[in-house]
Amino acid sequence: MRARITGTGSYAPAKVLTNADLEGMVATSDEWITERTGIRERRLAASGEACSDLAVKAAERALIAAGIRAEDLDLILLATCTGDYPLPATACLIQHQLGAVRAAACDISAACCGFVYALSIADAYIRTGMRHVLVIGSEVMSAIIDWTDRNTCILFGDGAGAAVVSAGNDDRGILSTHLRSDGELWDLIAIPGGGSRLPPSEKVVAEKMNCIKMKGNETFKVAVRMLEEIARETLAANALRVEDLDLYVPHQANVRILKAVAGRLGLPLDKVMLNLDRYGNTSAASIPIALDEAVQQGRIREGSLVMLGAFGAGLTWASALLRW
Numbered sequence: 001m002r003a004r005i006t007g008t009g010s011y012a013p014a015k016v017l018t019n020a021d022l023e024g025m026v027a028t029s030d031e032w033i034t035e036r037t038g039i040r041e042r043r044l045a046a047s048g049e050a051c052s053d054l055a056v057k058a059a060e061r062a063l064i065a066a067g068i069r070a071e072d073l074d075l076i077l078l079a080t081c082t083g084d085y086p087l088p089a090t091a092c093l094i095q096h097q098l099g100a101v102r103a104a105a106c107d108i109s110a111a112c113c114g115f116v117y118a119l120s121i122a123d124a125y126i127r128t129g130m131r132h133v134l135v136i137g138s139e140v141m142s143a144i145i146d147w148t149d150r151n152t153c154i155l156f157g158d159g160a161g162a163a164v165v166s167a168g169n170d171d172r173g174i175l176s177t178h179l180r181s182d183g184e185l186w187d188l189i190a191i192p193g194g195g196s197r198l199p200p201s202e203k204v205v206a207e208k209m210n211c212i213k214m215k216g217n218e219t220f221k222v223a224v225r226m227l228e229e230i231a232r233e234t235l236a237a238n239a240l241r242v243e244d245l246d247l248y249v250p251h252q253a254n255v256r257i258l259k260a261v262a263g264r265l266g267l268p269l270d271k272v273m274l275n276l277d278r279y280g281n282t283s284a285a286s287i288p289i290a291l292d293e294a295v296q297q298g299r300i301r302e303g304s305l306v307m308l309g310a311f312g313a314g315l316t317w318a319s320a321l322l323r324w
Protein backbone atom coordinates (compact mmCIF):
# COMPACT_ATOMS: atom_id res chain seq x y z
CA MET A 1 0.00 0.00 0.00
CA ARG A 2 1.42 3.39 -0.99
CA ALA A 3 0.02 6.91 -0.46
CA ARG A 4 -0.20 8.97 -3.64
CA ILE A 5 -1.23 12.54 -4.43
CA THR A 6 -4.14 12.09 -6.82
CA GLY A 7 -5.26 15.72 -7.16
CA THR A 8 -3.99 19.22 -6.35
CA GLY A 9 -5.68 22.61 -6.18
CA SER A 10 -4.80 26.14 -5.16
CA TYR A 11 -6.39 29.51 -4.60
CA ALA A 12 -4.90 33.00 -4.32
CA PRO A 13 -6.98 36.03 -3.34
CA ALA A 14 -7.58 38.60 -6.08
CA LYS A 15 -5.94 41.62 -4.45
CA VAL A 16 -2.32 42.18 -5.54
CA LEU A 17 0.18 44.17 -3.44
CA THR A 18 3.22 45.12 -5.53
CA ASN A 19 6.66 46.22 -4.38
CA ALA A 20 5.76 49.68 -5.68
CA ASP A 21 2.74 49.69 -3.34
CA LEU A 22 5.08 48.84 -0.42
CA GLU A 23 7.32 51.79 -1.33
CA GLY A 24 4.42 53.97 -0.19
CA MET A 25 4.11 52.14 3.14
CA VAL A 26 7.68 51.65 4.49
CA ALA A 27 11.22 52.84 3.63
CA THR A 28 11.98 50.30 0.93
CA SER A 29 12.29 50.05 -2.85
CA ASP A 30 11.20 47.70 -5.59
CA GLU A 31 14.87 47.26 -6.45
CA TRP A 32 15.86 46.26 -2.88
CA ILE A 33 13.01 43.76 -2.51
CA THR A 34 13.52 42.21 -5.95
CA GLU A 35 17.30 41.88 -5.54
CA ARG A 36 17.29 40.60 -1.95
CA THR A 37 14.27 38.29 -2.14
CA GLY A 38 13.09 37.74 -5.74
CA ILE A 39 9.57 38.82 -4.72
CA ARG A 40 7.73 41.28 -7.02
CA GLU A 41 4.17 41.03 -5.73
CA ARG A 42 2.02 39.09 -3.30
CA ARG A 43 -1.73 38.46 -2.85
CA LEU A 44 -3.76 39.77 0.07
CA ALA A 45 -7.01 38.34 1.42
CA ALA A 46 -9.99 40.67 1.24
CA SER A 47 -11.34 42.17 4.44
CA GLY A 48 -13.34 39.42 6.17
CA GLU A 49 -11.71 36.66 4.09
CA ALA A 50 -10.17 34.18 6.53
CA CYS A 51 -7.93 31.12 6.38
CA SER A 52 -10.80 28.62 5.95
CA ASP A 53 -12.29 30.63 3.05
CA LEU A 54 -9.07 30.32 1.06
CA ALA A 55 -8.62 26.69 2.10
CA VAL A 56 -12.10 25.59 0.99
CA LYS A 57 -11.56 27.02 -2.50
CA ALA A 58 -8.22 25.24 -2.90
CA ALA A 59 -9.67 22.02 -1.45
CA GLU A 60 -12.66 22.01 -3.82
CA ARG A 61 -10.27 22.24 -6.77
CA ALA A 62 -8.11 19.40 -5.41
CA LEU A 63 -11.17 17.16 -4.89
CA ILE A 64 -12.30 17.77 -8.49
CA ALA A 65 -8.78 17.00 -9.78
CA ALA A 66 -8.70 13.78 -7.74
CA GLY A 67 -12.18 12.79 -8.89
CA ILE A 68 -13.52 12.10 -5.40
CA ARG A 69 -16.30 13.63 -3.30
CA ALA A 70 -15.88 15.35 0.07
CA GLU A 71 -17.93 12.49 1.59
CA ASP A 72 -15.14 10.08 0.61
CA LEU A 73 -12.58 11.80 2.86
CA ASP A 74 -11.40 10.04 6.03
CA LEU A 75 -9.28 12.89 7.38
CA ILE A 76 -8.63 16.60 6.77
CA LEU A 77 -5.28 18.03 7.88
CA LEU A 78 -4.85 21.80 7.69
CA ALA A 79 -1.34 23.21 8.00
CA THR A 80 -1.54 26.82 9.11
CA CYS A 81 -0.27 29.41 11.57
CA THR A 82 -3.11 31.84 10.78
CA GLY A 83 -6.30 29.89 11.53
CA ASP A 84 -9.69 31.61 11.67
CA TYR A 85 -9.85 31.37 15.50
CA PRO A 86 -7.47 30.26 18.28
CA LEU A 87 -10.17 27.63 18.96
CA PRO A 88 -11.57 25.45 17.36
CA ALA A 89 -9.25 23.98 14.76
CA THR A 90 -9.88 25.65 11.39
CA ALA A 91 -9.85 22.19 9.77
CA CYS A 92 -13.25 21.57 11.42
CA LEU A 93 -14.71 24.68 9.72
CA ILE A 94 -13.37 23.39 6.41
CA GLN A 95 -14.82 19.92 7.08
CA HIS A 96 -18.24 21.50 7.56
CA GLN A 97 -17.98 23.82 4.53
CA LEU A 98 -16.94 20.95 2.27
CA GLY A 99 -19.59 18.58 3.64
CA ALA A 100 -16.95 15.99 4.47
CA VAL A 101 -19.34 14.20 6.80
CA ARG A 102 -17.14 11.16 7.53
CA ALA A 103 -13.85 13.01 8.00
CA ALA A 104 -11.85 13.66 11.15
CA ALA A 105 -10.22 17.08 11.09
CA CYS A 106 -7.38 18.87 12.86
CA ASP A 107 -4.79 21.58 12.36
CA ILE A 108 -1.04 21.01 12.13
CA SER A 109 1.21 23.72 13.55
CA ALA A 110 4.65 23.49 11.95
CA ALA A 111 4.82 26.94 10.32
CA CYS A 112 6.25 26.88 6.79
CA CYS A 113 6.94 23.14 7.11
CA GLY A 114 3.30 22.43 7.95
CA PHE A 115 2.31 21.04 4.56
CA VAL A 116 5.20 18.55 4.45
CA TYR A 117 4.59 17.54 8.09
CA ALA A 118 0.88 17.02 7.29
CA LEU A 119 1.73 15.07 4.14
CA SER A 120 3.90 12.79 6.24
CA ILE A 121 1.01 12.19 8.67
CA ALA A 122 -1.34 11.50 5.73
CA ASP A 123 1.20 9.00 4.38
CA ALA A 124 1.34 7.18 7.72
CA TYR A 125 -2.47 6.98 8.02
CA ILE A 126 -2.88 5.73 4.46
CA ARG A 127 -0.29 3.01 5.07
CA THR A 128 -2.32 1.91 8.10
CA GLY A 129 -5.69 1.72 6.36
CA MET A 130 -7.22 5.10 5.53
CA ARG A 131 -8.31 5.62 1.91
CA HIS A 132 -8.45 9.40 1.32
CA VAL A 133 -6.79 12.25 3.26
CA LEU A 134 -7.07 15.91 2.29
CA VAL A 135 -3.93 17.91 3.12
CA ILE A 136 -4.19 21.69 2.94
CA GLY A 137 -1.83 24.59 3.55
CA SER A 138 -3.67 27.88 3.95
CA GLU A 139 -2.45 31.20 5.32
CA VAL A 140 -3.62 34.75 5.81
CA MET A 141 -0.17 36.07 6.71
CA SER A 142 -1.40 39.64 6.21
CA ALA A 143 -3.29 39.25 9.53
CA ILE A 144 -0.09 38.69 11.55
CA ILE A 145 2.19 41.17 9.81
CA ASP A 146 3.40 44.44 11.30
CA TRP A 147 2.86 46.68 8.28
CA THR A 148 5.36 49.21 9.68
CA ASP A 149 8.24 46.68 9.87
CA ARG A 150 10.13 46.66 6.57
CA ASN A 151 12.14 43.62 7.65
CA THR A 152 9.06 41.40 7.46
CA CYS A 153 6.14 43.10 5.70
CA ILE A 154 7.76 42.84 2.27
CA LEU A 155 8.16 39.07 2.49
CA PHE A 156 4.78 37.48 3.10
CA GLY A 157 1.54 36.87 1.19
CA ASP A 158 -1.80 35.07 1.49
CA GLY A 159 -2.97 31.92 -0.32
CA ALA A 160 -3.92 28.26 -0.09
CA GLY A 161 -2.99 24.98 -1.71
CA ALA A 162 -4.38 21.49 -1.25
CA ALA A 163 -3.63 17.89 -2.17
CA VAL A 164 -5.76 14.75 -2.01
CA VAL A 165 -3.68 11.82 -0.80
CA SER A 166 -5.18 8.42 -1.58
CA ALA A 167 -4.25 4.77 -1.21
CA GLY A 168 -2.73 3.15 -4.28
CA ASN A 169 -1.35 -0.24 -5.19
CA ASP A 170 1.51 0.56 -7.55
CA ASP A 171 5.03 1.89 -7.03
CA ARG A 172 4.06 5.52 -7.49
CA GLY A 173 3.42 7.85 -4.56
CA ILE A 174 5.21 9.13 -1.48
CA LEU A 175 8.57 7.34 -1.36
CA SER A 176 9.72 8.84 1.93
CA THR A 177 9.28 11.82 4.24
CA HIS A 178 11.88 13.37 6.55
CA LEU A 179 10.97 15.70 9.42
CA ARG A 180 13.27 17.67 11.75
CA SER A 181 13.10 20.34 14.45
CA ASP A 182 15.40 22.42 16.65
CA GLY A 183 13.52 24.44 19.26
CA GLU A 184 16.73 26.03 20.51
CA LEU A 185 16.31 28.40 17.55
CA TRP A 186 12.64 29.16 18.33
CA ASP A 187 13.19 32.93 18.47
CA LEU A 188 14.55 33.32 14.93
CA ILE A 189 10.95 33.53 13.72
CA ALA A 190 8.21 34.03 16.31
CA ILE A 191 5.02 35.81 17.30
CA PRO A 192 5.92 36.62 20.92
CA GLY A 193 2.50 37.75 22.20
CA GLY A 194 -1.09 36.51 22.14
CA GLY A 195 -0.43 32.98 23.44
CA SER A 196 -0.31 31.60 26.98
CA ARG A 197 3.21 33.01 27.61
CA LEU A 198 2.00 36.56 26.99
CA PRO A 199 -1.81 36.59 26.68
CA PRO A 200 -3.53 39.23 24.54
CA SER A 201 -3.56 42.68 26.15
CA GLU A 202 -3.49 46.32 25.12
CA LYS A 203 0.29 46.30 25.65
CA VAL A 204 0.73 43.25 23.39
CA VAL A 205 -1.19 44.96 20.60
CA ALA A 206 0.39 48.41 21.14
CA GLU A 207 3.87 46.90 20.93
CA LYS A 208 2.88 44.72 17.94
CA MET A 209 3.89 41.57 19.84
CA ASN A 210 0.97 39.80 18.16
CA CYS A 211 2.86 40.18 14.87
CA ILE A 212 5.62 38.08 13.33
CA LYS A 213 9.21 38.98 14.31
CA MET A 214 12.16 37.58 12.43
CA LYS A 215 15.95 37.56 12.52
CA GLY A 216 16.18 37.38 8.74
CA ASN A 217 19.90 37.23 8.23
CA GLU A 218 20.45 34.38 10.73
CA THR A 219 17.42 32.53 9.35
CA PHE A 220 18.84 32.81 5.84
CA LYS A 221 22.09 31.04 6.73
CA VAL A 222 20.46 28.20 8.68
CA ALA A 223 17.83 27.70 5.96
CA VAL A 224 20.43 27.10 3.24
CA ARG A 225 22.25 24.53 5.37
CA MET A 226 19.06 22.74 6.48
CA LEU A 227 17.56 22.51 2.99
CA GLU A 228 20.78 21.13 1.56
CA GLU A 229 21.25 18.58 4.35
CA ILE A 230 17.72 17.22 4.26
CA ALA A 231 17.71 17.00 0.46
CA ARG A 232 20.89 14.92 0.56
CA GLU A 233 19.47 12.73 3.35
CA THR A 234 16.26 12.17 1.37
CA LEU A 235 18.04 11.14 -1.82
CA ALA A 236 20.46 8.89 0.10
CA ALA A 237 17.57 7.16 1.91
CA ASN A 238 16.14 6.21 -1.48
CA ALA A 239 19.50 5.38 -3.12
CA LEU A 240 18.90 8.13 -5.68
CA ARG A 241 21.09 10.97 -6.99
CA VAL A 242 20.43 14.67 -7.59
CA GLU A 243 20.51 13.93 -11.34
CA ASP A 244 17.50 11.61 -10.91
CA LEU A 245 15.25 14.48 -9.80
CA ASP A 246 12.79 15.90 -12.32
CA LEU A 247 11.63 18.79 -10.14
CA TYR A 248 12.46 20.29 -6.74
CA VAL A 249 9.48 22.10 -5.20
CA PRO A 250 10.84 24.07 -2.23
CA HIS A 251 9.24 26.41 0.27
CA GLN A 252 9.12 29.79 -1.48
CA ALA A 253 10.80 32.19 0.95
CA ASN A 254 13.70 33.83 -0.87
CA VAL A 255 15.12 33.18 -4.34
CA ARG A 256 18.67 33.69 -3.05
CA ILE A 257 18.19 30.89 -0.51
CA LEU A 258 16.92 28.58 -3.25
CA LYS A 259 19.70 29.48 -5.69
CA ALA A 260 22.27 28.79 -2.96
CA VAL A 261 20.70 25.41 -2.16
CA ALA A 262 20.47 24.45 -5.84
CA GLY A 263 24.12 25.48 -6.34
CA ARG A 264 25.31 23.41 -3.36
CA LEU A 265 23.33 20.38 -4.54
CA GLY A 266 24.46 20.76 -8.15
CA LEU A 267 20.82 21.00 -9.25
CA PRO A 268 20.15 23.13 -12.37
CA LEU A 269 17.78 26.03 -11.65
CA ASP A 270 15.39 24.89 -14.38
CA LYS A 271 14.63 21.91 -12.13
CA VAL A 272 13.59 24.22 -9.26
CA MET A 273 9.95 25.33 -9.13
CA LEU A 274 9.90 29.07 -8.42
CA ASN A 275 6.79 31.21 -8.13
CA LEU A 276 7.65 33.45 -5.18
CA ASP A 277 7.95 36.44 -7.52
CA ARG A 278 4.11 36.41 -7.69
CA TYR A 279 3.12 35.21 -4.22
CA GLY A 280 5.92 36.01 -1.75
CA ASN A 281 6.24 33.69 1.23
CA THR A 282 2.83 32.14 1.93
CA SER A 283 4.19 29.94 4.75
CA ALA A 284 2.41 26.54 4.85
CA ALA A 285 0.61 27.33 1.58
CA SER A 286 3.74 27.91 -0.49
CA ILE A 287 4.62 24.31 -1.36
CA PRO A 288 1.07 23.15 -2.26
CA ILE A 289 0.52 26.28 -4.40
CA ALA A 290 3.84 25.68 -6.20
CA LEU A 291 3.04 21.98 -6.57
CA ASP A 292 -0.35 22.73 -8.10
CA GLU A 293 1.15 25.25 -10.52
CA ALA A 294 3.83 22.76 -11.54
CA VAL A 295 1.12 20.17 -12.28
CA GLN A 296 -0.97 22.74 -14.23
CA GLN A 297 2.08 23.78 -16.24
CA GLY A 298 2.91 20.17 -17.12
CA ARG A 299 6.23 20.35 -15.27
CA ILE A 300 5.12 17.32 -13.23
CA ARG A 301 3.88 14.33 -15.20
CA GLU A 302 3.19 10.70 -14.49
CA GLY A 303 6.46 9.09 -13.43
CA SER A 304 8.21 12.38 -12.47
CA LEU A 305 10.51 12.24 -9.44
CA VAL A 306 9.61 15.26 -7.30
CA MET A 307 11.25 16.43 -4.08
CA LEU A 308 9.58 18.84 -1.66
CA GLY A 309 11.79 20.82 0.75
CA ALA A 310 10.70 23.15 3.55
CA PHE A 311 12.08 25.12 6.48
CA GLY A 312 10.49 27.55 8.87
CA ALA A 313 9.71 28.72 12.38
CA GLY A 314 10.32 26.26 15.19
CA LEU A 315 12.80 25.84 13.72
CA THR A 316 11.52 23.01 11.62
CA TRP A 317 12.71 21.57 8.35
CA ALA A 318 11.31 18.75 6.26
CA SER A 319 11.30 17.01 2.91
CA ALA A 320 9.35 14.47 0.92
CA LEU A 321 10.21 12.44 -2.17
CA LEU A 322 7.38 11.57 -4.54
CA ARG A 323 7.13 9.40 -7.64
CA TRP A 324 4.21 11.05 -9.45
Ligand code: COA
Nearest residue numbers: 027028032036112150151154216217219220253254311312
Ligand atom coordinates in the same frame (compact mmCIF):
# COMPACT_ATOMS: atom_id res chain seq x y z
N1 COA B 1 14.02 47.65 2.32
C1 COA B 1 15.20 48.30 2.37
N2 COA B 1 16.15 48.00 3.26
C2 COA B 1 15.90 47.02 4.14
C3 COA B 1 14.69 46.31 4.14
C4 COA B 1 13.73 46.68 3.18
N3 COA B 1 12.54 46.05 3.10
N4 COA B 1 14.72 45.39 5.12
C5 COA B 1 15.92 45.50 5.71
N5 COA B 1 16.62 46.48 5.13
C6 COA B 1 17.97 46.95 5.45
C7 COA B 1 18.38 46.58 6.86
O1 COA B 1 17.86 47.52 7.79
C8 COA B 1 19.88 46.66 6.76
O2 COA B 1 20.28 47.98 6.83
P1 COA B 1 21.63 48.40 7.63
O3 COA B 1 22.72 47.69 6.92
O4 COA B 1 21.62 49.88 7.49
O5 COA B 1 21.40 47.91 9.03
C9 COA B 1 20.15 46.15 5.34
O6 COA B 1 18.91 46.30 4.63
C10 COA B 1 20.62 44.72 5.29
O7 COA B 1 19.76 43.96 6.13
P2 COA B 1 19.91 42.39 6.23
O8 COA B 1 18.87 41.87 7.17
O9 COA B 1 21.32 42.01 6.48
O10 COA B 1 19.52 42.00 4.72
P3 COA B 1 19.55 40.59 4.04
O11 COA B 1 20.38 40.62 2.83
O12 COA B 1 19.80 39.49 5.03
O13 COA B 1 18.06 40.46 3.54
C11 COA B 1 16.04 39.31 4.19
C12 COA B 1 17.00 40.46 4.48
C13 COA B 1 14.97 39.30 5.24
C14 COA B 1 15.45 39.52 2.82
C15 COA B 1 16.84 37.98 4.21
O14 COA B 1 17.66 37.94 5.35
C16 COA B 1 15.94 36.78 4.20
O15 COA B 1 15.21 36.55 3.29
N6 COA B 1 16.09 35.92 5.23
C17 COA B 1 15.36 34.71 5.32
C18 COA B 1 14.02 35.02 5.84
C19 COA B 1 13.06 33.91 5.62
O16 COA B 1 13.18 33.16 4.71
N7 COA B 1 12.10 33.84 6.51
C20 COA B 1 11.04 32.95 6.41
C21 COA B 1 11.41 31.65 6.87
S1 COA B 1 10.07 30.58 6.61
